[in-house]
Ligand SMILES: NC(=O)c1ccc[n+]([C@@H]2O[C@H](COP(=O)([O-])OP(=O)(O)OC[C@H]3O[C@@H](n4cnc5c(N)ncnc54)[C@H](O)[C@@H]3O)[C@@H](O)[C@H]2O)c1
């Protein structure tokens with residue numbers, strides 16, 4: 001089965017696509033924020049006179065649960081949804097992951113369409129076929145690989161997304177440029193971040209990079225690991241920050257993780273110092289965190305060792321040797337990891353240490 005996602009970005013293509021779907025009942029699933037901010041636009045621009053049923057769930061990662069999935073399966077059963085039913089998931093990555101999971105398992109799979117409304121969901125969560133819910137305190141512990149029928153991208157949905165969410169979600173586009181596309185990187189350098197984040201062409205370029213990488217490695221055993229740049233250290237700081245008063249958003253943690261892992265790339269993968277400088281100047285001029293000072297590095301190391309991606313007590317990194325050139329599966333000494341955390345911390349906080 002091809003893993004290629006059908007990405008739609010014009011009304012004409014959308015209308016044609018919907019006509020070919022032979023839809024029975026259409027259910028539009030939103031969360032409490034996307035009901036308010038995105039459903040009116042989606043309805044007027046894309047659903048026109050179509051009959052649809054609207055279901056809403058609570059917004060927030062805490063609702064990406066098996067219990068929530070079960071409620072939706074129960075509703076689908078009571079409404080006698082069958083294999084002609086189409087579940088449209090209108091929301092961020094929380095909603096596309098949950099809705100995709102629900103759709104993939106109900107009656108062994110009904111058709112889903114994703115309409116991502118955050119830049120993170122457009123360029124990352126909606127592409128690649130992974131669905132899931134959090135379980136037993138572990139993110140995305142239960143899930144499936146499921147091919148959605150289409151992903152509809154429309155930057156207009158981003159007009160209501162809070163600036164902090166946009167900036168955070170943009171971390172994945174920066175990552176895509178760094179691991180796969182030197183010319184996209186040059187584009188990012190040339191324009192303010194806010195102009196890039198809702199730019200249709202850049203969004204599509206970023207989606208296509210993820211698409212290309214995932215296509216060549218649909219079940220996550222090989223080159224897909226390049227997408228982990230910034231995520232080994234990023235996940236650790238994200239998890240720790242969630243125990244504090246200032247939880248980081250995922251992309252913010254990835255920015256920290258990328259800075260640290262680019263330092264490691266210089267030490268262990270041959271990344272030129274001048275390239276590290278160029279990237280870190282870009283990141284630190286666009287992102288700044290004032291509350292990172294109290295970070296506990298021992299706790300971070302422990303988190304990384306417990307990460308499921310690491311084997312036999314060794315922390316593994318996906319690095320780059322140049323822009324667009326990933327280097328995978330690198331084991332790194334604790335000493336260099338600790339230095340990289342200092343590097344990122346000093347660059348990102350207002351207290352610049354000598
Ligand atoms: N499946 C994958 O491959 C994959 C990849 C990356 C991330 N993810 C998942 O994606 C999730 C994070 O996605 P996210 O950052 O989009 O989070 P999210 O879906 O929780 O959205 C963030 C917040 O923005 C609100 N929102 C969404 N669109 C809006 C809009 N247009 N206007 C106003 N508010 C809006 C949401 O209600 C929520 O409060 C995580 O669950 C993560 O595990 C999955």
Ligand SMILES: [Zn+2]
Pocket residue numbers: 124172231250254
């Ligand atoms: Zn990520």
